[in-house]
Amino acid sequence: MVDAVSRTEFRNAMARVCAPVNVITTNGPAGRGGFTATAMCSVTDEPPTLLVCMNSRSAQSEMFFGNGRFCVNVLTGEHKELAAFFAGQQADMAARYAAAEWIDLSSGNQALADAIVSFDCRLVETRRVGTHNIFIGEVVEIRSRRDGHALLYFDRNYVHVPTQTGSFGG
Template identity: 80%
Template sequence: MTISVSKTEFRNAMARVCAPVNVITTNGPAGRGGFTATAMCSVTDEPPTLLVCMNSRSSQTGLFVENRQFCVNVLTQEHRDLAGLFAGQQSDMEARYAAADWTNLPSGNQALVDAIVSFDCRLAEARPVGTHNILIGEVVDIRCRRDGHALLYFDRHYVHVPTEAGSYGG
């Protein structure tokens, strides 16, 4: 089978896919780290599992693998600046964390206090695929807030879609 889709064509097409913006954090023996990701999704609910894609060129790759845990923090529209900091606008990790309020989870990870939802995960598998590593995490704890509107990424920009949604009954 011949691949006929170019890297640029694929990237431009993926820019047209709307995705929630997340800050992925880790804390453990290797230290504290974090990055912004839009490539996150559920895998299965038995056991509760999700995946996150992380650029393999990131200097933090080893940190996440060695800590064997991470937390996915789904951002609200109020977190636009924080998303930029964790996307690399700020290289100093302590300055990134100082820009928001965090709570310590039983695992040792830190969760964004006002995230829409935070998924605390044990790293089940890290697998390289092309330019990225797929981090597969088994969810060990969940923190949800009952309101808030997700920060989304579309056409290479952060966007907000006005809606009456934003709360759940459970």
């Protein structure tokens, strides 16, 4: 029988996995909220779907459930302070939003004006696993820019790794 992996061992190993930094926002009848997340990935491209993980103990969980929508904003190296604010360094939600420029989307969500890409999502499924809620969202709108370098999280630090081209083809 194999011994179980400890929480600390798992967390230390996951710190060695590089991940993009995102600010996940919501706006609607349940209120305006947002948090910083690295646990985001695509699920499928038909229909275009993403998943985001949020700590289930967050006071904002019910807001995301109640609004039934969220927007994934992929950050650039210039957004380190904003990432820290939405990670909880700034408790006041109005102050978090005041630290950047936002664009109103047709869904009612707000997208970060200078995000590399913003995925506006309709919440289609949720599931609780351990300490976190998994939000699965169908992408209803995409805003993107052709320049910028992603802000990444590695070894418990924000890192900025420029690409050779800084943009994608197409």
